[in-house]
Amino acid sequence: MADSPTTIEELSLEAKVGQLIHAGIGLGNFETDTGWPTEEMKTVLETVRPGALRIYGNHRVTPHFMAQYTNQLQEWAADVDPGVPLLISADCEYGTVDIVRHETRAYPALMGRTAAGDLDLAKDVSAAIAQDMLGMGLNMNHQPVVDVNTNPDNPVIGVRSPGTTPETVATYSTATLEGIHAEDQVAVAKHFPGHGDTELDSHMELPHVTYDRETLERVHLPPFETMIEEGVDCIMTSHVVVECLDPELPATLSPTILTGLLRDDLGFDGVVVTDAMMMDAIADNYPVGEAAVQAIEAGADLVLTGFVPADDLLETRDAILEAVESGRLSESRIDESVERILALKARYDVGERRYVDPLEAIESMASVEHESIAREAYERSFSVLGNGDVFPLSPDASVLLTGIRGVPELEPHLDAAFGDVLTCSLAPGDVRTLDDPKPTMEPESPERSLETLRSVADGVDVAVVTTYAREAFPAGQQRIVEELATTVPVVVVVSLGLSNEYRDLPDGVAYVATYAQDRLGLPSPLPDTAGEALADVLVRDPDVLESLPVE
Numbered sequence: 001m002a003d004s005p006t007t008i009e010e011l012s013l014e015a016k017v018g019q020l021i022h023a024g025i026g027l028g029n030f031e032t033d034t035g036w037p038t039e040e041m042k043t044v045l046e047t048v049r050p051g052a053l054r055i056y057g058n059h060r061v062t063p064h065f066m067a068q069y070t071n072q073l074q075e076w077a078a079d080v081d082p083g084v085p086l087l088i089s090a091d092c093e094y095g096t097v098d099i100v101r102h103e104t105r106a107y108p109a110l111m112g113r114t115a116a117g118d119l120d121l122a123k124d125v126s127a128a129i130a131q132d133m134l135g136m137g138l139n140m141n142h143q144p145v146v147d148v149n150t151n152p153d154n155p156v157i158g159v160r161s162p163g164t165t166p167e168t169v170a171t172y173s174t175a176t177l178e179g180i181h182a183e184d185q186v187a188v189a190k191h192f193p194g195h196g197d198t199e200l201d202s203h204m205e206l207p208h209v210t211y212d213r214e215t216l217e218r219v220h221l222p223p224f225e226t227m228i229e230e231g232v233d234c235i236m237t238s239h240v241v242v243e244c245l246d247p248e249l250p251a252t253l254s255p256t257i258l259t260g261l262l263r264d265d266l267g268f269d270g271v272v273v274t275d276a277m278m279m280d281a282i283a284d285n286y287p288v289g290e291a292a293v294q295a296i297e298a299g300a301d302l303v304l305t306g307f308v309p310a311d312d313l314l315e316t317r318d319a320i321l322e323a324v325e326s327g328r329l330s331e332s333r334i335d336e337s338v339e340r341i342l343a344l345k346a347r348y349d350v351g352e353r354r355y356v357d358p359l360e361a362i363e364s365m366a367s368v369e370h371e372s373i374a375r376e377a378y379e380r381s382f383s384v385l386g387n388g389d390v391f392p393l394s395p396d397a398s399v400l401l402t403g404i405r406g407v408p409e410l411e412p413h414l415d416a417a418f419g420d421v422l423t424c425s426l427a428p429g430d431v432r433t434l435d436d437p438k439p440t441m442e443p444e445s446p447e448r449s450l451e452t453l454r455s456v457a458d459g460v461d462v463a464v465v466t467t468y469a470r471e472a473f474p475a476g477q478q479r480i481v482e483e484l485a486t487t488v489p490v491v492v493v494v495s496l497g498l499s500n501e502y503r504d505l506p507d508g509v510a511y512v513a514t515y516a517q518d519r520l521g522l523p524s525p526l527p528d529t530a531g532e533a534l535a536d537v538l539v540r541d542p543d544v545l546e547s548l549p550v551e
Contacts, residue, residue: 005351006083008338013331015081016338017320018049020296022089022273024307025073026056026099035061037072040310045076048313051341052087054276055099055138056307062102063136063361070137074354085345085354087186089140093160095374096132096365097523103365105132106527107374110145110176111159111498112381112515114168114550119175125377126179128370133185135361139350140186142236144176146223147196153471156201158498159515165551166219170226177230186348188273189227190236192262193251194220202239202281206250213244225266233344234271235262237300239281249298250281253291258299271301271340277316278306288312289319296320296329301337371529378533383550385502386511390490392540393462395419400457400488402426403466404477405517406496406525413528413535414464424456426480449476450483463488464538466525468517469500478504485509494534496525499550512537515550 008016023044025031030041044050053073059066070088077086092098097106107129108115113122126143133141148169149161162172173189180187193216198207211219224235237252245261246254252274262268274295277283282291292303305316323329345351364370384391393399398420401407407425414421426449457463463484467477478501485491485506492510495501496517505511514534517525526534 003078003082003351005342005346006081008335008342010083011338013324013334014317014321015049016334017317017324019051019084019338019341020301020303020320020334021048021050021313021316022052022054022087022302022304023048023050023313024054024056024276024278024305026059027307029056029307029309035059035065035069037069037076041073042076044310044313045073046080048317049080050086050313051084052089052140052302054304055088055090057099058101059099060101063096063100063104063132063365064358066100066136067356067358067361071355071358074137078354083351084342085350087140087345087350088138089142089186089188090133090138091142092129092133092138093143093145093518094523094527095129096136096138097527100136103362105365105370105374106523106529108377108381108530109159109515109518110162110172111550113176113377114162114172115383115513115515116377116380118380119171121373121377121380122172122175123179123182124373126176127182128179128367128373130180130183130185131367132364132370134183135356135364137356139348139353140188141180142188142190143180144173144187144189145191146170146173146189146227147191147194148219148223149196150219151197151199152498152500153199154196155470156198156203157196158518160518161196163550166222168551170223173223174226174230177227177232181231184348186233186344188234188236189224189232191238191240191275192224192235193238193242193245193257194224195238195240196220198240202275203279204281206239206241206281206285208241208243210243216242216244221266228266228268232270234273234302235268236273236275237295239275239279252277252282252300253286253294253298255298263299271344272299273302274300274304276304276306278308278312289315292316293319293323293329296323296333296337301340374529375533378530379537381515382534382537383499383513384510385499385513386505387508388510390492390510391538393418393490393492393538395539397461397490398422398459400424400460400463400484402453402463402480403494405468406466406494409524409526409528410464410466410494410531410534413531417535417539422456422460424452449480453480453483454487457484457487460488462490462492464492464494466494466496467501468496468525469498471500473501473504477501481509482506492538
């Protein structure tokens with residue numbers, strides 16, 4: 001039986017300030033070499049008393065282990081205050097494969113789910129992800145992304161968004177939200193008031209957007225308005241300067257945006273969560289404590305610190321306390337946020353559901369239904385955008401598999417689908433993403449790559465080429481496709497990310513958009529389920545029709 005929920009009247013000022021802190025753990029922060037929470041994390045829970053924790057990283061553990069991990073965190077928090085459970089969140093945009101590397105399952109990105117064109121399937125995918133997360137004790141889901149990806153050069157959103165129009169984003173974000181709520185999980189829509197038209201990545205720089213107010217209201221705000229109407233629990237801020245609203249401050253720190261627009265104009269009364277304050281857009285421009293105080297002044301409730309050391313957490317806590325003691329922040333302002341946070345925990349019975357059964361985490365990952373959902377979603381998310389007449393490919397065809405990412409992951413699946421597969425993996429330096437290991441040697445030059453391909457492509461029936469265009473189609477990759485198109489009877493380009501390449505391909509080249517790889521490099525370019533589904537699509541009469549890119 002859970003302990004009775006603590007009320008705000010029972011909390012000291014220090015405890016209330018702690019509830020506003022959303023600390024991070026993972027990527028070596030507060031973890032042992034084996035991936036277990038450290039005694040230092042226990043001390044943070046005793047001293048800072050954060051209201052929420054965010055799990056970061058690529059844990060090389062199992063779901064069973066992660067369930068025990070979150071139980072330990074909840075147990076330590078309960079030792080401090082039995083009536084105040086933790087919100088424990090993660091970014092699982094592709095499923096729990098984003099944070100747990102063993103025995104987990106991947107699902108298509110949001111744009112891939114849009115490409116499938118089935119709202120019920122999109123809802124089923126998000127519900128399955130929610131079940132997988134809850135089995136590990138992750139009661140808060142940093143989804144859905146509701147940024148409208150209007151800028152093809154956007155370096156951070158891409159296929160994480162459901163689409164490029166407000167109507168598409170609102171429709172498929174609603175399906176995602178419905179799936180999350182069907183499993184009684186806390187949902188967080190992000191990144192208000194929109195990160196879809198930036199040309200900079202806020203993890204590394206502070207982006208500015210210069211569109212006018214009419215564009216903001218017509219394109220970028222409608223999906224957030226829909227989320228509010230549909231009862232989203234939390235909205236995450238963006239570290240973006242939206243010049244038509246506030247030419248000086250990023251949205252995370254702007255009272256005009258968080259209080260004036262989000263609270264007063266749009267009527268949002270849920271929990272406002274900042275994006276990670278350790279991101280360079282904030283950290284390079286504002287001191288740790290000052291940034292937290294400004295975010296609360298602006299209207300934020302939960303300050304997501306990111307995976308920062310204990311000293312930064314203490315500095316954040318102390319700066320907020322000092323702001324209250326000096327009168328800069330009123331205690332009643334702190335109380336507003338604490339009331340929202342405690343109400344959210346009560347609404348989702350976080351206290352009653354504080355601990356999870358690790359066996360349920362295993363059962364969720366072993367679910368035949370979830371595997372079927374993932375497989376169907378991947379198969380239907382692949383869009384044939386050019387020369388679909390070449391399909392189905394003959395299983396007896398000799399195949400050259402080449403490209404710049406995903407080749408090792410796709411190789412065993414093509415081996416199973418075709419009788420004769422020759423693999424030649426390329427690695428141009430312009431396509432590395434954040435999780436790619438540092439290369440042990442310099443990649444081949446495009447000229448050398450072309451020489452290699454000429455020597456191995458002679459006599460094959462089909463070339464399957466993986467491509468990945470972060471913005472425009474890189475010239476080196478384009479030359480590889482053009483060279484193969486002159487020497488191999490059938491060339492199939494498999495785009496791993498946004499479908500930026502298909503207008504620049506030679507006539508006759510077949511083009512399959514997978515929307516499988518986001519700009520940040522997670523998860524694996526082609527998880528097993530996606531690789532199996534793609535190989536199957538290539539050798540049978542595909543259900544996907546020639547279509548336009550996702551809108």
